[in-house]
Amino acid sequence: MNMRVIAVFALMGILLAIVGMVQSWNVAFNILNLCVISAIMTLGVNMQWGYAGLVNFGVMGFVAVGGLAAVVIAMPPVEAAWQAGGGRLMLGFGVMAVVIAVATAFWRMTKHRLSRRARYIIMAAILVLGYGLVRYITDAAVVAIEAVEPAKSGYLGGFGLPILLSWAVGAVVAGIVAMLVGRIALGLRSDYLAIATLGISEIMIYILKNEDWLARGVKNVSGLPRPVPYEIDLQQKAWLNQLAETSGQSLANASSIIVKLCYLSLFVAVLVGLFWLAEKALRAPWGRMMRAIRDNEVAAEAMGKDVKGRHLQIFILGSAVLGLAGAMLTTLDGQFTPHSYQPLRFTFLVWVMVIVGGSGNNYGAIIGGFIIWFFWIEAEPIGLWLMDALTAGLDADSPLRVHLLESAAHTRLMTMGVIMLLVLRFSPKGLIPEAKR
Amino acid sequence: MVDIINALVLIANFIVVPGLTYGCQLGLGALGITMIYSVLRFSNFAHGEMMSFGAMTTILMTWWMQAQGISFGAVPTALFALPFGIVAVIALTLTADRLVFRYYRSIKAPPVTMLIVSMGLMFFLGGLIRFIIGPDDQNFFDGQRFIINARQFKEMTGLNEGLAIKTTQGMTLILAVLMVGFVFWFLRHTRTGKSMRAYANNEDLALLSGINPERVILVTWVITAFLVTLAGTLYGLDKSYKPFTYLSLLLPIFASAIVGGIGSPIGAILGGFVIAFSELTITFAYKRVLGYLLPQSLEPQGLMQLLSTDYKIALSFLILVLVLILKPTGIAGGKVI
Amino acid sequence: MSFLIGKDMVAGYGGATILKGCTIGVEQGEIAVIVGPNGAGKSTAMRALFGLLDLTSGAVMMDGQDIGALKPQMRVQLGMGFVPQTANIFTELSVEENLEMGAFLHPDDFADAEEQVFELFPILREKRHQLAGELSGGQRQQVAVGRALMTEPKILMLDEPTAGVSPIVMDELFDRIIDIAHQGIAILMVEQNARQALEIADKGYVLVQGENRFTDSGKALLADREVRQTFLGG
Incomplete structure (x- = not known):
């Protein structure tokens, strides 16, 4: 770990602290939780793109498969x-x-x-x-x-098992789906692979939306069991009452922050575990071989490496990580809503994270996940504040001011685009470039 | 005999007319994709947003014209706002090329990098469009709704089934034929058009012949601007304009270009019709058609639908995936990436 | 001083130096041929002369003017025509369109120039509306040479024009190249078929490992025992 990594993580901490103080700690921890999940998704894509140069635009589909696993495992039959x-x-x-x-x-x-x-x-x-x-x-x-x-x-329900189990199952199922998809699509080269995986992921979402017997389709499944306590129960506990009093937070707030912290500890444990594994794999001979294949496929093939097999392997691994992240996300949300799976949010945004963070580097991937998720959420309040400040000189009901304030929410797409284009142009290896090994 | 005609009218009304319209819209989009792919050598993921941008500028101009009291009677005002939309998109594509793509060309970046760059542009444009016009549905159609409506048709012919042709459908067909005809003529018969084909076919040799690549690229962007504005506006006019839909249009458009054979202009148009008609024929409920054609005793009970309408768009992805696997060069024999 | 001359050219790819100070020159109306074993740097010398490869040191002069800093496109404008060894036609364009692209810089002279090419290669007139990619190997080479001639070159450079064509087609092509030289155009070519090429060459360069080994008239080289034994197989 070098200074740059530490500096960027410290900056991230400061930003979140500012949100905690200016907006609320609840918002800050909510963002942080999703930052961690985003980082896991980014790790998954980074394995495929950064280690092996595979363009998987089907992120959304694998994340949704993980989410489905949460429903099937945890809901009662x-x-x-x-x-x-x-x-x-x-x-x-x-x-x-x-x-x-x-x-x-x-x-x-x-x-x-x-x-x-x-x-x-x-x-x-x-x-x-x-x-x-x-x-x-x-x-x-x-x-x-x-x-x-x-x-x-109006559906079959699930197995009624502990929801944490679904994280593993989500990974396995996503891996199996990836095996099928990979067999079909991995023979294609870069552009086609991107388009094919995007298409396949859309088909997957269509199935989830329309096969109501499976997970109620667009009627959604809500009320998934939790791996952590409920706020209502916490509020009965004496220690929490005391904590709320000493910290000056309302009881509802305090309980909700504690719940978020519980989730956070679970998520961080997964992230750290995955990160450790990913780093170990990258340094192992396996990682060297992957990079060799990525950097010169023809030469690697000529040296007798099984390029196709390795590609399939990494595609399955990366997708399994995406499935795991999907199961975690659905667990956190407590509901499964197929229509919320949009390529913009689940495929392209994760790609922005990987590109901005720095492909081929796990620190970079995690940083990218954190920073981009942070700005994805905070671009709206920041944009609103900015528009307000910019148009302060105008009348309160001037049409331009009204329009700008109304549109401030959409600055986030623009922000993402600008960040991505700038990084690609001026720091094409991302914020944390791939280390020379 | 009357039964057969009724069945045919039914099919014409629900499959042929909408299929031709949608096919034209997809084909115009796919032709743009294929031109960018052949000349600039990357898959442009910002294409949907470019279409949206063209439609948006046309809408804004239409509103302005409407506010000025400019009206063209039965003909939609949007038709006259189109040139302004095209000019705006030309400005957009050329600026994007200058600020974004040119650099990657100069460093000879691989196509994947260009693809990812175009994704960045997609985000930016998507935001810009929503920032300007908002994320909601916009209606900008005016003038006469139908060229011929179902009731008029029934009265004219005395048939049971009606055939309706919307003004927007007629407009789509006419403009698409004119535009595609122009592009093909341009590519076949002008020196600049031939130089574009030459550059697409063999870049190095084009340079050795004194063809200026930057000029070829400029012309390509200009033609693309015509195509995307037309495709975007016609789609918005015919269905409805909503910024979100244009991202979902991206895949059917890619599907059309690839099914036809990417790099092949004729293929792009054919691909558009293949996608449009397969969507419609496979999700159409044939109950009533069969009702006319079969004897009473055999009349079907169910809807006689091969796949539920919910899967309409998924079907185009399925065709895309099948073509990619089975015949990546497409029906008209394009390139393989 | 020759009409076109590359003097003491040093150049290479990446770290490897391939040309180690070789000199190649050709006069107008004359045919110069570069021969030598594989890897001698024949094609590299050609590419360096045309500006497809930057020189580390040395100079390229044309008609007394230093053109070493010019891009290949500029050299085309000055009157250098180049026929690459592979991918030397527009396969998806018709024969006539190929010629038209060659005349891209001189559209006004197109009809005359095309007529000249058709006189040189009558078969092309017949096949003018056919896609160039559908022609036979020899006909494709004719299209390639024709396209280069359409740029109205003062010097025509050919990189192994007879690679992969039958001996009869080769003889025919060499005859046409002599015709072109008689029009006053300088011709510089790299050839694998060294013996036949030297027979028509006014000047021959034998390159070995990026250096000039022998330089003389084609006839003299053919007569030279050492050249024959070492490079022409007896």
């Missing part, structure tokens, strides 16, 4: 829904697996035996018939499941 159509739905999935297996087997076995055209036609027939059959079985099941108390549940 909806027995009525299982009875209404659970069995039939599972049967449908079974049939789907059989159809895929049959199609794959057919494709492999007939490679040299049938004409190209016949193969395509029969393959299409298998898929269309299979699709029809699966739809025939599942449609009724889905209708039945979604009819079970649609206002409250």
Whole structure:
């Protein structure tokens, strides 16, 4: 760790302290919590881009998969829904697996035996018939499941397990999804990979939005169980009452800050653990090989390195980290809202973090996550303050002043763009450049 | 016989007319993507926002004209505000090139870097647009709503089914044909257009022939400005203008360009129609069409829809992904990155 | 002093110096050929003369004027035409459009210049509307030379124009190159087919490891025993 890293982290601390004093400590800790989650996402993308040069624009999808894991693990099962159509739905999935297996087997076995055209036609027939059959079985099941108390549940529910477990499950599931996506898309080069992963992540979000039996779609799942105490319970505790009194905070405030601190300690533990692992991996022969592949793919391939295999490996690892971050985020929010997954917020913003922080360097990635998240949230109040100051000379109801104050919220997109363009131009290796190893 | 005509009218009304319109809008966008890709050699992620910017300036001009009491009767005022939007976008693209992209060209940055840079521009433009016009829906259509509406059509023909053609749909078709025709003519028959194709095909040899790259790039941005303004405004006029939608349009547009074969202008247009029509045909409920065509006893019970309308846009991504995997050069045989 | 001359050129890529002070010159109306073993720096010398590669030391003069600081595009304007070894045509443009791009700087003279190219290579007239990328190897080389001629060069530089074409096509191409030289254009080319190239050369340069080993008329080099044994395989 060098002076620059320490200086930037110290600056970050000061900024948060200012927010704590000027706005409120609640806001400050809220920002900090999301900074940590952002940093974890950034670590994930940094593995793919910084270590291996892979452009994954599907961040949003993997984060959402992690969020789904939180729902499926932690929510209690909806027995009525299982009875209404659970069995039939599972049967449908079974049939789907059989159809895929049959199609794959057919494709492999007939490679040299049938004409190209016949193969395509029969393959299409298998898929269309299979699709029809699966739809025939599942449609009724889905209708039945979604009819079970649609206002409250209308989905299968989860396993009712501790939500912390979902962090691991989210990582694993995101990794599995990444394996499928990677097999399809990793053969493509840079630009295409970016566009393909962006497209795949959109498809994933569409499925989450529309398959109500899974996680209620756009009706959202709220009230996820927490890994930390509830404010209401804390407020009954004598020690908190005392703490609130001595610190001069209201009871509600104090309890909410304590809850945020609990989350924070969990998140920081994960971040530190991941960071340690990532650093260790980067310094290990494995990390050297990754960089060698990134810097000169052709040479690495010529030296007998399994470039494709390594790429798939890092793609899975990075995506698993994204899934973990997604599960953590949903845990913190206490709800799963598919429509909130926007590429701007979950894909492009994370990329700004990686670019600004400095790709290929884990410190940089974390710093990028912190700084960009901070400004993403604080650009609005700062912009408002700035507009207010700039237009102070104008009448309170001057149309220009009104417009500028109303639009201040949108300065944050502009700020992100400007920061990113400036960093790319004048410090293309980011705030904390990749160390020479 | 009447049944068959009714079924055809139904299909024309719900698939052919909207498909042609949407296909034109996508094609105009994709043509811009493909030109930038061939000449500047990167995938422009700011393309959607550029379209939005063009639509926004056109809207502002339309409002101003409306406020001045300038009206063109049945024809939407926006049509006359378009040239101003185009000029604004030319200014925008040239400024962006001068301040942002030129530097990366001079250091011969790899395409991925350019792509990420264009993402920065996307953020900036997105913010700028919302800052100026706000994030909400804006309506700027005026003039006559329909060229022909369903009721008139039914009265004229005596059929059960109506065929409606909106003014915006007619406008889209005419302007798109004119614009695309012009671009193709320009690329085929003018010296500058040929030099653009030459530069796109073989940069080094173009330099050896005395072609000035900066001029080729300038012309490319100007044509792109025409295309994005037209695409953005027509889409906004036909559906509705909302800054947010233009980011989501980016993927279908990329899909069109890639499906057609990136780098191929004709491919971009074809790709636009492939995407538009597959979205519509796969999510259209064929119940009523089959109702006309099949004997009563066979009349279908369900909607006869291959995929629910919710998946409309996801479908274009699916096509994109399939093309990328199966035939990355697209239907018209473009380049592979 | 030759019409075009690269004097004591030192140049290379990255750290490696490839040209170690070699001198190449050519007169108008004359054919000069650079031959030598692989890695001798033949193509590098050509690129250095054209400005595609910066010189560490030495000078490039054309018609008595120092052009060492000029970009390749400027040298094209001054009358240097270049036919690269690979990617030397616009594959996605028609034959005629290829020629038109060659005449980009002199659009007014296009018709005359095109007529001259068609007289030199009649097959191109026939195929003028076909995509250049669809032509055969020999025809592509004709398009490439034709495009360079359209820049109205005073000197034409060809980097291995006969690479990958059949012997018959090669002879034909050499005949055309002689025709071009007779029009008063200086010709400088790098050739793998050293023996045949030296036969038509007024001047030959044998480069070895970035230095001039032998310099003489083509005939004299062909007659030289050492040159024959070492570089021409007997």
